Every structure is written in structure tokens, then in C-alpha cells.
Amino acid sequence: MTKVIKNSKITDSNFILVREKDIDIDVGNQLFPLSTYLQNLETLVGRSDYGIWIDSHEEIEVLAEKIYCDTIALNFPSFNDGRPYSSANLLRQRLKFQGEIRAVGDVRRDQLEQMVRCGFNAFEMAEDTDLEASLASLQGFTVNYQTTADRPEPLFRKR
Amino acid sequence: MYRYDAHDQKLVDERVAQYREQTERFLEGKIPADEFQQLRLRNGLYVQRLAPMLRIAVPYGMLSSKQIRKVAHITRYYDKGYGHLTTRQNIQLNWPLLKEVPDILEELASVQMHAIQTSGSCIRNITTDQYAGSAKDEIEDPRPWAELLRQWSTFHPEFNWLPRKFKIAVSGSTEDRAAIQVHDIGIRIIERNGVRGFQILAGGGLGRTPVIGSLIKEFLDPKHLLTYTEAVLRVYNRYGRRDNKYKARIKILVRAMTPEVFSEKVEVEWASIKNGPGTLTSEEIDRTKASFACPKYEVLRDINLEEALITDNEAFRNWLKQNVLPHKISGYAIVNLAIKATGVAPGDITDEQMELIADCAETFSFGELRITHEQNITLADVRQKDLYTLWQRLVTAKLNSPNLGLLTDMICCPGGDFCSLANAKSIPVAEAIQRRFDQLDYLHDLGELHINISGCMNACGHHHVGNIGILGVDKKGQEFYQVSIGGSANSSAAIGKILGPSFAREEIPEVIETIVQVYIANRVSEEYFLDTLHRIGVQPFKDAVYRIDD
Ligand code: SF4
Numbered sequence: 001m002t003k004v005i006k007n008s009k010i011t012d013s014n015f016i017l018v019r020e021k022d023i024d025i026d027v028g029n030q031l032f033p034l035s036t037y038l039q040n041l042e043t044l045v046g047r048s049d050y051g052i053w054i055d056s057h058e059e060i061e062v063l064a065e066k067i068y069c070d071t072i073a074l075n076f077p078s079f080n081d082g083r084p085y086s087s088a089n090l091l092r093q094r095l096k097f098q099g100e101i102r103a104v105g106d107v108r109r110d111q112l113e114q115m116v117r118c119g120f121n122a123f124e125m126a127e128d129t130d131l132e133a134s135l136a137s138l139q140g141f142t143v144n145y146q147t148t149a150d151r152p153e154p155l156f157r158k159r
Numbered sequence: 160m161y162r163y164d165a166h167d168q169k170l171v172d173e174r175v176a177q178y179r180e181q182t183e184r185f186l187e188g189k190i191p192a193d194e195f196q197q198l199r200l201r202n203g204l205y206v207q208r209l210a211p212m213l214r215i216a217v218p219y220g221m222l223s224s225k226q227i228r229k230v231a232h233i234t235r236y237y238d239k240g241y242g243h244l245t246t247r248q249n250i251q252l253n254w255p256l257l258k259e260v261p262d263i264l265e266e267l268a269s270v271q272m273h274a275i276q277t278s279g280s281c282i283r284n285i286t287t288d289q290y291a292g293s294a295k296d297e298i299e300d301p302r303p304w305a306e307l308l309r310q311w312s313t314f315h316p317e318f319n320w321l322p323r324k325f326k327i328a329v330s331g332s333t334e335d336r337a338a339i340q341v342h343d344i345g346i347r348i349i350e351r352n353g354v355r356g357f358q359i360l361a362g363g364g365l366g367r368t369p370v371i372g373s374l375i376k377e378f379l380d381p382k383h384l385l386t387y388t389e390a391v392l393r394v395y396n397r398y399g400r401r402d403n404k405y406k407a408r409i410k411i412l413v414r415a416m417t418p419e420v421f422s423e424k425v426e427v428e429w430a431s432i433k434n435g436p437g438t439l440t441s442e443e444i445d446r447t448k449a450s451f452a453c454p455k456y457e458v459l460r461d462i463n464l465e466e467a468l469i470t471d472n473e474a475f476r477n478w479l480k481q482n483v484l485p486h487k488i489s490g491y492a493i494v495n496l497a498i499k500a501t502g503v504a505p506g507d508i509t510d511e512q513m514e515l516i517a518d519c520a521e522t523f524s525f526g527e528l529r530i531t532h533e534q535n536i537t538l539a540d541v542r543q544k545d546l547y548t549l550w551q552r553l554v555t556a557k558l559n560s561p562n563l564g565l566l567t568d569m570i571c572c573p574g575g576d577f578c579s580l581a582n583a584k585s586i587p588v589a590e591a592i593q594r595r596f597d598q599l600d601y602l603h604d605l606g607e608l609h610i611n612i613s614g615c616m617n618a619c620g621h622h623h624v625g626n627i628g629i630l631g632v633d634k635k636g637q638e639f640y641q642v643s644i645g646g647s648a649n650s651s652a653a654i655g656k657i658l659g660p661s662f663a664r665e666e667i668p669e670v671i672e673t674i675v676q677v678y679i680a681n682r683v684s685e686e687y688f689l690d691t692l693h694r695i696g697v698q699p700f701k702d703a704v705y706r707i708d709d
Binding site for chain 2: 059079080081082083085086089093094108110111113114115117118130140141142143144145146147148152153154155156157159
């Protein structure tokens with residue numbers, strides 16, 4: 001079973017990420033693609049055994065007022081694709097989503113800290129990653145200048 | 160200048176520890192090379208043709224004597240005893256060892272310096288006017304704003320993986336010495352009905368597709384600087400192209416969307432964070448401004464430099480005429496050290512020269528100096544009565560080239576001698592031109608004429624905005640050079656026009672000479688090169704240059 005880092009602990013993943021072609025909407029514990037989710041909204045409302053996954057080019061705003069689940073996964077097609085950071089930040093700060101934001105795809109250890117700051121709190125790491133060792137990278141600098149999802153007050157307001 | 164408080168210091172210290180740990184893991188084979196490449200790039204470490212190259216951040220070009228002494232020490236103990244001033248007001252080391260970089264960073268942190276975000280697809284060093292705080296035409300000192308942006312952009316977690324690098328420049332005077340029109344974001348301090356604010360340009364840039372930035376905000380209340388910039392960056396991070404690295408800069412996005420649509424999109428994004436916690440407080444603005452308060456100027460009377468010019472020391476006279484500029488405070492002057500001695504790569508400076516500059520800054524300019532984007536050094540607050548003594552000191556270290564702004568004060572990237580991306584060498588081209596034009600009187604007669612040289616399309620030498628631009632190109636594995644004329648980096652920014660087919664390296668000095676001769680033959684009275692060019696057009700230059708081959 002796939003392992004994830006969640007709230008700073010390594011646990012088994014409760015979800016399987018499914019791509020559009022092999023979807024059975026009735027099966028539980030799946031992360032559905034955004035389009036599938038939006039098309040099946042009516043069936044899904046009321047269920048609590050699924051999540052959504054969103055690719056880096058997809059606009060998170062389409063979910064405004066339409067989130068009925070507790071897990072949203074944001075996909076990193078490549079570790080240097082920076083768009084999911086903005087998506088996560090918008091999810092937290094603008095859409096006020098309080099559930100799990102999971103990083104999936106090419107998720108690498110040395111970026112975890114930046115992800116945490118943008119609002120991610122669960123990480124399905126790239127293949128062959130040493131999860132134990134990665135835990136050390138969740139925590140980064142003790143000082144941050146900016147307004148971010150995890151610390152909305154910028155440093156200058158505390159100086 | 161800005162001094163770190165405990166927070167700032169803690170951050171750079173933690174960064175050193177983090178990078179040391181990453182380097183150790185890499186050397187143990189625990190980080191794949193492609194990933195480590197991105198990590199080290201964000202710390203200014205490139206692996207170049209011959210060795211790694213480390214780019215040290217010099218925020219908006221400001222350094223204290225203590226800091227440059229430390230850099231001198233680093234070049235001596237970890238490198239080959241010299242550094243290179245870059246067009247982004249930074250300093251580069253050409254020969255550091257990868258495994259020693261953490262130690263170098265630790266040394267830097269001890270004097271409030273770092274190498275954070277000096278490369279990679281993130282927000283780079285914020286640049287500004289090298290004469291900030293001292294210029295006569297200044298509306299407001301741009302440095303506090305550059306510092307606020309520096310802090311905001313340092314490890315911004317959302318904008319560390321942009322489509323491409325991102326450069327911001329701030330100008331606070333009427334003449335734009337920060338080239339804000341060719342930056343990803345250009346910020347101009349303006350005054351409207353007695354109220355200060357910013358005009359914001361976006362989408363300017365050099366590189367493959369040179370573009371002049373578009374105005375996206377007519378007037379921004381200063382307290383919104385950070386939230387507005389954040390909105391611009393978010394739109395770029397989300398919608399900038401990532402499929403093609405040559406189309407990934409913000410200029411392509413702004414052009415594809417049109418500046419109007421782009422700025423509307425920014426407005427929408429901004430609306431939801433405007434007045435939020437990221438809005439600057441007046442306490443923070445004041446705190447930052449206080450660190451750039453005027454030094455303790457003495458009350459002095461202006462010396463008539465015209466009279467001072469009546470000295471029989473011709474070398475001093477030339478230097479005074481060319482390298483010294485008026486200051487906003489009477490009795491003071493702005494002094495430029497042109498780091499462009501013939502036979503030395505433009506912008507290269509030895510450890511001993513750095514130490515001498517540190518001493519001079521301490522004795523004559525309140526212990527501060529600036530690196531300029533023309534790869535020179537400025538001492539911005541020198542008493543006029545000290546000019547001669549200062550000059551004598553500079554002579555001993557060969558820092559007295561009186562060629563500021565003249566043809567031989569070239570901007571030149573490291574090129575094929577050091578850079579693995581280069582198509583052609585650039586330093587030997589600069590040197591050949593300097594050797595050709597070695598008559599100072601002749602240079603003074605030519606007046607302001609900027610030559611910029613880049614070794615490839617990446618345009619680190621800003622060739623597009625050189626009055627004469629030289630670009631290294633590759634023709635079937637041979638080094639060739641394309642020449643353009645008419646570029647300009649000041650307030651009337653313009654992109655140069657390519658003359659025609661490229662030239663072999665040996666031909667370049669002759670080509671430049673020919674261009675200069677067309678100018679001399681056609682100029683009227685005191686016209687500058689660019690004025691003549693605008694009046695007579697490119698054709699006469701083309702005709703003359705391509706006759707060479709016949
Ligand atoms: S312009 Fe090209 S050759 Fe010159 S430093 Fe930049 S990348 Fe290297």
C-alpha cells in the first residue's frame with residue numbers, strides 16, 4: 001500500500017488516485033479527477049469516502065462553493081512545476097478549505113517545507129524516497145517574511 | 160544601509176545550515192543530480208565550463224567596507240584572488256569548490272550576506288539606481304522599497320518554482336538608471352498631485368525576445384507594494400508558459416494576453432489580498448527608511464569643479480571630467496571607479512583592489528559603496544575637497560580608468576571563457592576593442608557610447624540595449640558575432656537593430672571603428688552617437704560596415 005506523510009507521520013494512504021479512463025464512481029477510497037468530480041457532483045454529495053485530485057494546469061477556482069469532501073490532492077507533474085503551490089495557497093486562503101491538501105506526483109524531500117508553508121499537510125512522495133529521512137525536511141526556517149497559508153501574519157507585523 | 164536584525168540574521172544562518180546538509184547529502188549520493196542542480200542554483204551555484212561558479216547576492220548593489228573585505232578574503236582563500244562584478248549588481252566567483260561552498264556561505268553570513276536566489280527560476284536580486292540617495296534628480300530614495308521587496312521575495316514559498324527567472328528593478332529618479340523598462344517588473348517612484356506612489360511596468364526583458372515593459376498600473380499607493388507584486392507573481396506563476404523555456408518569461412505572457420488583459424487579471428487577483436495582512440504598515444516603512452537615512456553630511460560649500468579642472472594634472476582632469484558626478488548635497492560628489500582597465504575582463508576585480516576600495520570607502524564615503532549594473536563601482540558620498548587625494552589612492556591600484564560611460568567602458572558577460580551556455584567568447588572581443596581605442600582624447604571626443612557584449616542569446620551582457628550591441632552566435636561550430644546599433648538602457652529605452660550578417664572575431668574592432676567613423680563624419684555639433692543615429696538612420700552605418708568585406 002502507498003505510504004503518505006500526514007501531519008508529520010508516515011501512514012498508509014487511504015486513497016487511490018484514479019485517472020479518467022478507469023473510473024468506477026461507486027467504488028470508495030478514490031481520488032477523482034476534477035472533471036469527473038464536477039460531472040458527478042450530485043451523486044457524490046453526501047458521500048465521505050472519496051477525494052479530488054487536481055492537475056497543475058487546472059484552475060482551483062472552479063471549486064469555489066463546490067467542495068464537499070475532505071481531501072484534495074494537487075499533482076506535481078514535475079518537481080519544478082510551481083503551479084500547485086499557488087493552487088494550495090488559494091485553496092487555503094481564498095476558498096478557506098480546511099481539509100487535507102495532499103501533494104502527489106513528483107514530490108521531493110527538499111521542497112516539503114515550501115509546500116507546508118503554502119498549505120499542504122499530506123505528502124505522497126516520489127518513488128524511492130526515504131520517508132523517514134524526509135520527515136526532517138518538513139520543518140524549515142524558523143523565520144519567514146511573508147504572508148502565507150500557514151502563517152498569515154507577515155514578519156513585519158511582529159517586528 | 161540596511162542592517163540585519165536578529166530575524167534576518169537567523170534566516171541566513173539557517174540557510175547556511177540547510178545548504179550544508181543538502182551538499183553533504185549530495186556528496187553522499189543521496190540527492191539525484193537533477194534535483195541538486197535546482198537546489199544549488201537557488202543558492203547561486205552554477206556548474207560552468209571550467210568549474211562551479213558562485214554568484215553572491217549584493218542587494219541593490221550596496222556593500223559596506225566590511226562586507227567587501229570579507230569578499231576579498233573569500234576570493235583569496237577559496238578562489239583565485241579575484242571576483243567579477245555582474246550586470247545585476249552582484250559578485251561572482253569563478254573557481255570555488257562545490258564542497259567548500261557551505262563554508263563560503265558561512266563566511267558571508269557573518270557579514271550579513273548570502274547567495275540566496277541569485278539563480279534558478281525564482282525572484283532574483285532586486286536592483287536599483289547606483290546613485291540612490293545621492294542623485295540630484297531623485298524624487299525618493301528607492302532602496303527602502305528594494306529592501307522591502309528583497310525580504311518579501313526571500314524564500315517566498317509560492318514563487319520558488321516560477322516558469323523562469325524573475326527580475327525586479329526600482330527607480331526613484333527622473334532619469335532611469337535602473338533600466339526598469341527591461342525588467343520583468345519595473346517600479347518607478349512618481350509624484351502625482353504632491354502624493355508619492357509607484358508606476359508599475361511588467362513584461363520588459365532582454366534575452367531572445369527583447370521587449371520594453373508595458374505599463375500595468377498607473378499609480379499604486381506604496382503600502383500596497385507587496386500585495387500588488389504578489390498578485391503579479393501569482394498570475395505569472397499560474398499562467399506563464401512552462402512548455403518551452405524560451406517562451407516562459409513574463410514578457411511572453413503579457414504579450415499573449417495583451418497588457419490590458421494581463422493587468423485586469425492582476426487587479427482581480429489583487430482585489431482579494433489588497434488591504435490584507437501583507438499590506439505594509441507605516442511602522443515597517445519607517446523602520447526600513449530609517450536604515451537608509453542620509454549619512455552625516457558636513458555643511459560644505461560647493462567647490463567650482465570647473466575651476467578645479469584648471470590643474471595641470473591632465474590624468475586627474477580627465478578622471479574628474481568623466482567619472483565624477485554632481486551630488487545632491489553641496490560640497491559632495493559621486494565618484495565612479497570604472498572597473499574596465501584594458502587587458503582585464505570588464506568587471507573583474509582583484510582581492511587587493513577590493514581591499515583598497517574598502518579603505519577608500521571608509522576614509523572618503525561613509526564606509527559604503529555600490530556595484531553598478533555597468534559593472535563598475537560607485538563611492539556615492541565623497542567630499543569634493545577629497546577628490547584629489549582619493550584619486551591618488553585609486554591610481555596606486557589601477558582603479559583610476561577615466562573611461563566611465565565611454566566606448567571602452569563596456570558591459571560584457573563572462574562568455575565562452577567561463578560560461579557553458581556561450582556560443583562565443585566575449586572577453587577577448589572587449590579587450591580587442593579596448594586595444595583599438597586606446598587614445599583617451601579620442602574617446603572623450605566620442606563622448607557617451609555604450610558597447611554591450613553577450614556570448615549568447617541569454618543576453619547577460621544586455622547587448623540589445625547597448626548603443627552598439629555585440630552578440631556571439633554559432634555558425635557551423637564557428638564563433639561569429641552579430642552587431643546591432645541603436646539600443647539604449649536609460650529612460651528612453653530602446654532595442655538595437657541588427658546591422659546584418661555576422662562577423663568573425665578579428666573583424667569586430669574594425670567594424671566598431673567603422674561605425675564610429677560614420678558617426679563622426681555625420682554628427683552635428685555636440686550630438687551623441689544615438690542622436691546622430693536617429694537623425695540619419697541605420698542605412699549609412701550598414702553601407703559602411705559591409706563595404707569592409709569588399
Ligand atoms: S550571455 Fe550567454 S554566454 Fe554570456 S554569461 Fe549569459 S549565458 Fe553565458
